[in-house]
Each structure stands twice: as C-alpha cells, then as structure tokens.
Amino acid sequence: MSAAVAELEGLTVAGIEGVRSIPDGAVVEIGGVRGRVVVDRSAPVGDDGGVWVAVLPLDCSGVVVECVTARQITRCGGNRAGAWWVPVVPALQLALAARIDAEKSAQELAEARAALRDVSSRHESAMDKLVADAHEWADDNDLCSRFDEFMEDHNLPTRLKDFDVEVSVRLSTSVTVRVSGARDSDAAEQEVRHSDVEEAMANSGLAGLNLEDFDVVDAELV
Structure with missing residues (x-):
C-alpha cells in the first residue's frame, strides 16, 4: 500500500474529509479501474466518508462515476495531467453532476412512494374503522335498508348479514x-x-x- 493511500485511510470527516483531499487530475485506482479523477466537492461527505467521483480511465474507456471512500482507492498518485486535461474537466463534472442528480431523484422518488404507501395504508385503516363503526351504529339504532342504500350510493361497503336459504x-x-x-x-x-x-x-x-x-x-x- 502506498504512503498516499495510507494517509488517505487515516483521514476523517472532521479533518480533511478523506477522498475530497485528492486533487483533481490525480491518478487513482478504484475497483480495478485506473484513471484520472474529478472529485465532487459540493455535497457534504456521507456518514461513511463516501464522496462522489468521476474517473476517466487511462485506456480512454467509458467514464466511471461512483460514490467511494478512501478505503476503496487502491492506488493514488501519478504524473500531473497535461494541457489536454483542462477542457476534459467540465465534461467529467457534468457527468458527475448528472449521476448525483439521478441518484438524488431516485432516492426522493423512493421516499415519496414509501410516504404515499404509508398515507394510503393509514387512510384505508381509518376508512375501515369508520365503516365498521357506522355499521355498528346502524345495527344499534335498527336502521332500515335505506342506510345500506346510502352506503352503496357512496361506494362504501354495506352491512353483511347471515341468511338461511331454502333450496x-x-x-x-x-x-x-x-x-x-x-x-x-x-x-x-x-x-x-x-x-x-x-x-x-x-x-x-x-x-x-x-x-x-x-x-x-x-x-x-x-
């Protein structure tokens, strides 16, 4: 393990915030992919020290965008990027922002769906109790079939009774x-x-x- 990596692993969120201490353009290796990195410095570091990065592989294959911690970086260092790197950075930043926005939207959508399911469940439970109370009140007050007609007209369950049927x-x-x-x-x-x-x-x-x-x-x- 290189000294740079050991140093990164020792960093904390309270200190230099781990991955965010890596300069843009540095060569890193993440998950077997080695390339030059651009780090997202806009959002707070995750509770686990995770930071979003975009990596341009040295073999010029597709850009890799991931949320990583210092422990996931197996190599850090390399020669400084040349002049060609300057116009590349905005494209990597754009890919990084798009992925972060997509992740955020997906999380917000999942949270909205969960909230909707919770609201629907609580509404259904409340309606079931309301209908049960209405049926009990109608029985206690000997209400006729007009009550059930009212319930049916409003798409609500009517009272159900037991019958002996001659066949x-x-x-x-x-x-x-x-x-x-x-x-x-x-x-x-x-x-x-x-x-x-x-x-x-x-x-x-x-x-x-x-x-x-x-x-x-x-x-x-x-």
Missing part, C-alpha cells in the same frame, strides 16, 4: 324396480309406476325425497 335440489340417482309377469323388457318398462319408484327409493334409503318424475333407463331379465 330446491334436483338429484339424479338409480334404483331397481321389480316388475313381475311381463312379456319382455319393453313391456316391463311400460309397467313401472310412480308408486313403484317411490317404494324402491324408500328401500334404498332415499325415503322422504319428493319424486316429481322419473325416466326408465333399461330392463334386465331376472
């Missing part, structure tokens, strides 16, 4: 009816009467059902 059920089942003295199966089918079917149902444990109609399916010789 007429149509069932399909098979029972066997014994027909004696028939000439053939067709004749046996013709001999089946309503009372025969009811008796067969009773013998099959289906007594008490109201038989409205029946259909003969088949007849087999005993």
Whole structure:
C-alpha cells in the first residue's frame, strides 16, 4: 500500500474529509479501474466518508462515476495531467453532476412512494374503522335498508348479514324396480309406476325425497 493511500485511510470527516483531499487530475485506482479523477466537492461527505467521483480511465474507456471512500482507492498518485486535461474537466463534472442528480431523484422518488404507501395504508385503516363503526351504529339504532342504500350510493361497503336459504335440489340417482309377469323388457318398462319408484327409493334409503318424475333407463331379465 502506498504512503498516499495510507494517509488517505487515516483521514476523517472532521479533518480533511478523506477522498475530497485528492486533487483533481490525480491518478487513482478504484475497483480495478485506473484513471484520472474529478472529485465532487459540493455535497457534504456521507456518514461513511463516501464522496462522489468521476474517473476517466487511462485506456480512454467509458467514464466511471461512483460514490467511494478512501478505503476503496487502491492506488493514488501519478504524473500531473497535461494541457489536454483542462477542457476534459467540465465534461467529467457534468457527468458527475448528472449521476448525483439521478441518484438524488431516485432516492426522493423512493421516499415519496414509501410516504404515499404509508398515507394510503393509514387512510384505508381509518376508512375501515369508520365503516365498521357506522355499521355498528346502524345495527344499534335498527336502521332500515335505506342506510345500506346510502352506503352503496357512496361506494362504501354495506352491512353483511347471515341468511338461511331454502333450496330446491334436483338429484339424479338409480334404483331397481321389480316388475313381475311381463312379456319382455319393453313391456316391463311400460309397467313401472310412480308408486313403484317411490317404494324402491324408500328401500334404498332415499325415503322422504319428493319424486316429481322419473325416466326408465333399461330392463334386465331376472
């Protein structure tokens, strides 16, 4: 580790503010990228000592913009930049400002969304309690259905009650009816009467059902 890096690691926010002590144009290495740096000196240093920097790689690949601390800088130093560096600095400062603004906007948007979710949640809870209290008050005062009509007209939940509903059920089942003295199966089918079917149902444990109609399916010789 170079002496410059060791010196940077010893700096504190209360002192020279770590990364912000690095002069613009110095050669640094951050995350394996080595290049000349421009440091943001406008915003306060983060609680962790983080400072936004823009690095122009020595191999002229794309500009790197990151928020870093002194411990993330693995190398610092190098020759002073030549005259070509002067017109490059504004472009790096622009990239730096754009990234900082984007991060700030993203954070503000996230905070706004969180605040909106909190407000919506508290509003929903308040409305649920209001509706529950209104229903209880309506029940305690024996209010008629006009109360529920009012709630429905204002897109609010109406009172819900329990009901016993009588249902007429149509069932399909098979029972066997014994027909004696028939000439053939067709004749046996013709001999089946309503009372025969009811008796067969009773013998099959289906007594008490109201038989409205029946259909003969088949007849087999005993």
